[in-house]
Amino acid sequence: xxxxxxxxxxxxxxxxxxxxxxxxxxxxxxxxxxxxxxxxxxxxxxxxxxxxxxxxxxxxxxxxxxxxxxxxxxxxxxxxxxxxxxxxxxxxxxxxxxxxxxxxxxxxxxxxxxxxxxxxxxxxxxxxxxxxxxxxxxxxxxxxxxxxxxxxxxxxxxxxxxxxxxxxxxxxxxxxxxxxxxxxxxxxxxxxxxxxxxxxxxxxxxxxxxxxxxxxxxxxxxxxxxxxxxxxxxxxxxxxxxxxxxxxxxxxxxxxxxxxxxxxxxxxxxxxxxxxxxxxxxxxxxxxxxxxxxxxxxxxxxxxxxxxxxxxxxxxxxxxxxxxxxxxxxxxxxxxxxxxxxxxxxxxxxxxxxxxxxxxxxxxxxxxxxxxxxxxxxxxxxxxxxxxxxxxxxxxxxxxxxxxxxxxxxxxxxxxxxxxxxxxxxxxxxxxxxxxxxxxxxxxxxxxx
Numbered sequence: 001x002x003x004x005x006x007x008x009x010x011x012x013x014x015x016x017x018x019x020x021x022x023x024x025x026x027x028x029x030x031x032x033x034x035x036x037x038x039x040x041x042x043x044x045x046x047x048x049x050x051x052x053x054x055x056x057x058x059x060x061x062x063x064x065x066x067x068x069x070x071x072x073x074x075x076x077x078x079x080x081x082x083x084x085x086x087x088x089x090x091x092x093x094x095x096x097x098x099x100x101x102x103x104x105x106x107x108x109x110x111x112x113x114x115x116x117x118x119x120x121x122x123x124x125x126x127x128x129x130x131x132x133x134x135x136x137x138x139x140x141x142x143x144x145x146x147x148x149x150x151x152x153x154x155x156x157x158x159x160x161x162x163x164x165x166x167x168x169x170x171x172x173x174x175x176x177x178x179x180x181x182x183x184x185x186x187x188x189x190x191x192x193x194x195x196x197x198x199x200x201x202x203x204x205x206x207x208x209x210x211x212x213x214x215x216x217x218x219x220x221x222x223x224x225x226x227x228x229x230x231x232x233x234x235x236x237x238x239x240x241x242x243x244x245x246x247x248x249x250x251x252x253x254x255x256x257x258x259x260x261x262x263x264x265x266x267x268x269x270x271x272x273x274x275x276x277x278x279x280x281x282x283x284x285x286x287x288x289x290x291x292x293x294x295x296x297x298x299x300x301x302x303x304x305x306x307x308x309x310x311x312x313x314x315x316x317x318x319x320x321x322x323x324x325x326x327x328x329x330x331x332x333x334x335x336x337x338x339x340x341x342x343x344x345x346x347x348x349x350x351x352x353x354x355x356x357x358x359x360x361x362x363x364x365x366x367x368x369x370x371x372x373x374x375x376x377x378x379x380x381x382x383x384x385x386x387x388x389x390x391x392x393x394x395x396x397x398x399x400x401x402x403x404x405x406x407x408x409x410x411x412x413x414x415x416x417x418x419x420x421x422x423x424x425x426x427x428x429x430x431x432x433x434x435x436x437x438x439x440x441x442x443x444x445x446x447x448x449x
Contacts, residue, residue: 001022001023001026001129001130001133002017002018002023003023003126003129003130004018005018005019005023005105006118006122006123006125006126007118007419008117008118008122008307008419009107009115009117009118009122009307009308009309010105010106010107010108010122011027011105011106011108011122012096012097012099012103012104012105012106013103013104013105014102014103015049015053015102015103015104016049019053019103019104019105020052020053020056021052021053021055021056022056023056023129024052024053024054024055024056024057024060024106025056025057025059025060026060026129026132026133027056027057027060027106027125027129028056028057028058028059028060028061028062028063028064029060029061029063029064029128029129029132029139030060030125030126030128030129030132030139031060031061031090031092031108031125032060032061032064032065032066032139032146033064033128033139034121034124034125034128035066035089035090035110037066037088037089037090037111038066038067038089039066039067039068039069039088039089040061040066040067040068040069040088040089040090040091040092041068041069041071041079041082041083041086041088041090041091041092041151042054042057042058042061042068042069042070042071042079042091042092042093042094043071043072043073043074043075043076043078043079043082043091043092043093043094044072044073044074044093044094044095045073045074045075045076045093045094045095045182045183045208045243045244045245046073046181046182046183046206046207046208046243047094047095047096047101047103047104047208047243048101048208048209049104049208050073050094050095050104050208053094053104053106054070054094057092057094057106058070058148061146062145062146062147062148063141063142063145063146064139064141064142064146065142065143065144065145065146066089066146067146067147067148067149068146068147068148068149069082069086069088069149069150069151070148070149070150070151071151071152071153072150072152073183073186073206074093074153074154074157074183074186074187075183075184075186075187075244075245075246075341075342076093076095076097076107076183076244076245076246076339077157077245077246077335077338077339077340077341077342077343078153078154078157078187079091079092079093079107079109080109080113080335080336080338080339080340081113081153081156081157081160081335081336081338081340082151082153082157083109083111083112083113083336084112084113084335084336084338085153085156085160085336086151086153087111088111089110089111090108090109090110090111090116091108091109091113092106092107092108092109093106093107093244094106095107095243095244096243097242097243097244097246097247098214098215098216098217098218098242098243098247099216099243100210100214101208101209101210107244108121108122108125109338112336113336113337113338114312114337115308115309115312117307117309119309120309154187154190155190157187158187158190158191158194160335161191161340161342161343161346162191162194162346163334164332164334164335164343164346164347165346165347165349165350166350167194167195167196169350169353169354170195170196170197170349170350170353171196171197171352171353172196172197172198173196173197173198173236173237173349173352173353174197174198174200174233174234174235174236175192175197175198175199175200175235175236175237175238175239175349176200176202176226176229176230176233176235176237176238176239176251177199177200177201177202177204177238177239177240177241178202178203178217178223178225178226178229178238178239178240178241179201179202179203179204179215179241179245180203180210180212180213180214180215180216180217180222180240180241180242180243181203181204181205181206181207181208181209181210181211181212181215182206182215182241182242182243182244182245183206183241183243183244183245184204184239184241184245184341184342185201185203185204185205185206186204186206187245187342188201188204188342189201189204191342191346195349197236200229200233200235202225202226202229203225210243212225213225215241215242215243216242217240217241217242217247217248217249217328218242218247218249218327218328218374220257222240223240223249223251223257226238226240226251227251227255227257228255230251230252230253230255231254231255234253235253236253236352236358236359237250237251237252237253237348237349237352237359238250238251238252238255239251239345241341242328242341245341245342246329246339246340246341247327247328247329247339247341248328248330248341248342248344248345249263249328250263250348250359250363252358252359252360252363253358253359253360254360256360256363258359258363259287259326259371259373260286260324260325260326260327260328261286261287261289261290261326261366261371262287262289262363262366262367263324263328263330263344263348264282264286264290264324264325264326264330265289265290265293265324265366266348266351266362266363266366267322267324267330267344267347267348267351268280268282268290268293268294268297268299268322268324269293269297269351270347270348270350270351270354271321271322271347272294272297272298272299272321273297275321276297276298276299277298277299277300278299278300278320278321278322279299279300279301279302279318279319279320279321280294280299280300280301280302280320280321280322280323280324281302281304281311281314281315281318281320281322281323281324281331282294282301282302282303282304282323282324282325283303283304283305283306283307283310283311283324283325283326283402284303284304284305284306284399284401284402284405284414285306285325285326285327285374285414285427286324286325286326287326287368287369287371287429288368288369288429289366289368289369290324291303292368293366302314302318302320303401304323304401305401305402306325306327306402306416308325308329308331308339311323311325311329311331312331312337312338315331315333315337316337319333320333321333321334323337326374326427327374328341330343330344369429369430369431370429370430370431370432370433370435370436370437371427371428371429371436372413372426372427372428372429372436372440373427374425374426374427375425375426375427375440375444376418376423376424376425376426377423377424377426377444377447377448378422378423379422379423379424379447379448380422382417382418382422382423382424383417385415385424385446385447386403386404386415386417386424388446389404389406389415389443389446389447390404390406392446393406396408396412402414402416403415403416403417403425404416410430410431410435411428411429411430411431411435411436411439412428412429412430413426413427413428413429413439413443414426414427414428415443415447424447426440426443426444426447428440428443
């Protein structure tokens with residue numbers, strides 16, 4: 001069986017070549033054998049292969065005597081919520097997030113929405129599948145098949161998300177939201193029924209073929225329609241979601257894209273104003289304005305590696321109230337330490353209302369430095385290129401928490417190797433744009449030569 005779809009954080013591949021009903025069935029059996037629990041919740045997004053993969057996954061779990069809780073079509077954060085709220089032993093979201101339509105995959109968590117990654121059991125599940133393909137008794141079937149229960153958690157989820165804000169403080173904002181034909185198109189109408197203001201929907205029809213644009217809001221080309229609509233509608237802000245609606249990106253009333261660093265700083269400001277003295281997690285690719293903001297508000301900044309499993313683990317360890325990634329993932333302690341795009345969006349809307357400023361004015365406070373954003377380069381010898389950079393910038397301060405970080409008084413950069421592709425990822429911050437662009441060009445020349 002082709003197990004190449006098993007990555008560091010999830011299972012993801014092209015349907016039906018690398019991920020199909022057969023793999024889903026065996027994954028379900030191995031997951032149930034790994035978790036040793038009585039109930040596992042499964043949700044899925046709108047991808048065209050979702051129903052078939054659900055059938056295979058659920059059948060495999062049930063053949064191990066474990067009950068399946070069918071959450072239906074939901075966002076990823078709804079799966080995490082359901083597992084934490086109702087005490088299920090584990091959960092699976094069937095999604096390929098922002099990938100093109102031919103992809104699908106699985107995201108896993110155990111009790112209390114604790115993520116299952118390569119370091120915490122995902123590769124053990126993969127190995128169980130491999131052993132079972134050679135030895136059919138590796139995951140022995142049971143005499144009594146597990147049950148199947150359908151559960152609608154939408155209203156409970158919306159109520160939970162609303163608990164993070166004071167709705168009475170929200171102004172009547174006009175919000176344009178681009179769901180990218182993903183799950184935000186199902187969730188947002190339910191949420192906005194409880195909010196003042198107006199929701200202007202874009203591409204809310206659930207369609208796994210993504211007829212308008214790919215559901216990847218981290219790429220500027222996928223935000224052009226939203227920017228234009230925000231301006232034409234004279235809206236207060238724009239929201240762009242990925243396919244499984246666990247990431248969100250902001251657009252100001254001027255049509256400007258808000259960087260993930262800036263949004264992390266904004267959310268940290270809102271939460272620390274309400275809860276002073278708490279610690280806040282940020283990954284090493286967030287700009288300096290994030291720890292500076294946390295310190296200014298009396299909080300404790302905690303820096304981590306990139307990746308949701310690292311952030312969630314560090315949040316639990318430090319009991320941090322919030323964690324932010326420049327990639328558009330935002331994590332909340334009171335959300336079982338899981339990420340949620342909806343909660344992040346609500347907090348920003350509350351901050352805009354309370355501050356009484358335009359979003360562009362709020363964001364301006366956090367635009368202190370030049371940020372390159374993530375720049376990917378195809379590189380075969382990733383280790384060799386990182387060593388070359390380390391030698392070239394040997395006079396800088398070195399940090400190897402995650403990849404290579406080199407810091408100088410007026411700029412710093414991080415280069416990380418992709419876990420799954422022949423890519424090096426560069427993020428750079430500088431005191432000004434001229435210096436930043438010069439250093440980006442210098443580093444890319446070394447990487448790509």
